[in-house]
Amino acid sequence: MNKFNDKGFGRLIQRALLVGVFLCLLLFFFGFVFRVSGNTCAGGFFTAGVLALLLTPAARVIMLVYGFYRMRESLMALAAFAVLVLLLIAFLL
Numbered sequence: 141m142n143k144f145n146d147k148g149f150g151r152l153i154q155r156a157l158l159v160g161v162f163l164c165l166l167l168f169f170f171g172f173v174f175r176v177s178g179n180t181c182a183g184g185f186f187t188a189g190v191l192a193l194l195l196t197p198a199a200r201v202i203m204l205v206y207g208f209y210r211m212r213e214s215l216m217a218l219a220a221f222a223v224l225v226l227l228l229i230a231f232l233l
Contacts, residue, residue, distance in 0.1 A: 144210040152203050153207070160195065163189075163192045167186070168189040171183070171184075171186040171189060198227050204216075205224060
């Protein structure tokens with residue numbers, strides 16, 4: 141079984157951020173294409189792109205909680221979880 145280490149942890153964070161940014165860009169691109177073609181659903185793609193952009197940092201914090209837990213860094217995992225809870229509270233307010 142693969143041992144979870146700092147290098148794997150960094151790659152996990154990198155992938156989460158790349159997926160979020162590329163998803164946002166893809167949604168913006170489709171929104172732009174639909175806007176230019178005169179389609180009415182363009183606004184939905186732009187909204188989804190902004191939502192993907194906003195959720196990317198939250199996904200990173202989720203990956204931090206997971207990574208620190210796997211590395212048995214309980215204090216850092218708890219701190220990352222506290223940040224996640226604060227993000228959720230800020231989102232709900």
